Amino acid sequence: MVNAARPAVMLISYHLSDIRAQSELWWEESLSDQEIFELCKKSPELRILGSSQPRLQPPPIFIISPRVIVKTGWYKLGEFESRAMEIARAQTSIPVPKPLRIFKRGDTFFLAMEYIKGRSLDWCWEDLSLWRKFVIAWTLRGYIRQLRRVRTEQIERQIPGPLTDDLSKPLKCFGPAMGAEYHCGPFSSAAALFEWLNGRLRVSQYIRERSLDTPPFVQREPLVLVHGDLTPRNVVLGDDGKLWLIDWGSSGVYPPWFEAGGMLFTDPQPSWWKWVRRLVAGWYARDMYSYVAALYGMTTGFFVPDPLVHRY
Incomplete structure (x- = not known):
């Protein structure tokens, strides 16, 4: 079960300049894979407004905090995706969401990453x-x-x-x-x-x-x-x-x-x-x-x- 003393909404209280550092520390060092998994079951799904056709909707993406989403997938998702994001961030100036963690439950991958707000x-x-x-x-x-x-x-x-x-x-x-x-x-x-x-x-x-x-x-x-x-x-x-x-x-x-x-x-x-x-x-x-x-x-x-x- 997720520790009730660390709800996602607490992130809102941080100053904007500290959100990135605090959220990275929180997800990488405080939450276990199981806690992220449990949060996904309780969190709202991200609806992709730009996907004008239903078949373009991706597998569920969960908003587990104001700054973090979790992308789920089966054979189309794997460690290679977070690896590519990390390399692009390291070797280019392209704005790419920061991958925080990837793990697997059964046949499903869970990729926690930075939530980019926009259109x-x-x-x-x-x-x-x-x-x-x-x-x-x-x-x-x-x-x-x-x-x-x-x-x-x-x-x-x-x-x-x-x-x-x-x-x-x-x-x-x-x-x-x-x-x-x-x-x-x-x-x-x-x-x-x-x-x-x-x-x-x-x-x-x-x-x-x-x-x-x-x-x-x-x-x-x-x-x-x-x-x-x-x-x-x-x-x-x-x-x-x-x-x-x-x-x-x-x-x-x-x-x-x-x-x-x-x-x-x-x-x-x-x-x-x-x-x-x-x-x-x-x-x-x-x-x-x-x-x-x-x-x-x-x-x-x-x-x-x-x-x-x-x-x-």
């Missing part, structure tokens, strides 16, 4: 001036370039997938850019990832009779750190005036054009978001042409074997 872009985008939209897009462009300069051992060794602390055991890949609601891989090298992508392209060409002239995937740049789900609902105009990137659950080490691939799945598409995508993540005309052609093999045809390996 997501899919809630306020159409109300913004043309100039404000451009400033936001240009800021996001800078964020992505910072991410591409991040360095970890996994990036140096060019091992694809979510960030892991055990490079001998790469993690399976997941996210909008992978196309399907399935885990792919794991891949031990960039070459293995590109071979899988070309296999999905061959499935699309075989089943959907896509043009055989579609260029295959070729690695022309090193793998980099990618957010992986850079959609308006994951960009928050904070009440503090900062532009925050949230939801790092699809992040990992991938080709740079994966950022643009993930942005294709923005639904619904705000006005001129296509141009924002190209400005922020890059044009990548050849890669995106092959990517769109391969999407059938990455989604509906995900379980169809590569025709180069399996003769029909």
Whole structure:
């Protein structure tokens, strides 16, 4: 049971300048995993106003204090998300919520993190001036370039997938850019990832009779750190005036054009978001042409074997 002498509402009494330090100390050093778990059962859920369609609502996110929320999830949430947030905070100036703790109860992960108050872009985008939209897009462009300069051992060794602390055991890949609601891989090298992508392209060409002239995937740049789900609902105009990137659950080490691939799945598409995508993540005309052609093999045809390996 949660100690009644430490209710979440007591945080309100602290001076604003001390809230961050006090809340971090409180959660990291005072509360056990069980106490956080019990608080989740009693706390209100955070409703994502920018999620205009019910299916875009994430798994439950609980507001357990004025400064802390707990994100829950199953196979889409893991330690890799908090790891990516910590690395982005350490090596870039991108405003990223501070992860406080992650633990597991049964099949469910619980990630406690800083609560960012504000409006997501899919809630306020159409109300913004043309100039404000451009400033936001240009800021996001800078964020992505910072991410591409991040360095970890996994990036140096060019091992694809979510960030892991055990490079001998790469993690399976997941996210909008992978196309399907399935885990792919794991891949031990960039070459293995590109071979899988070309296999999905061959499935699309075989089943959907896509043009055989579609260029295959070729690695022309090193793998980099990618957010992986850079959609308006994951960009928050904070009440503090900062532009925050949230939801790092699809992040990992991938080709740079994966950022643009993930942005294709923005639904619904705000006005001129296509141009924002190209400005922020890059044009990548050849890669995106092959990517769109391969999407059938990455989604509906995900379980169809590569025709180069399996003769029909």
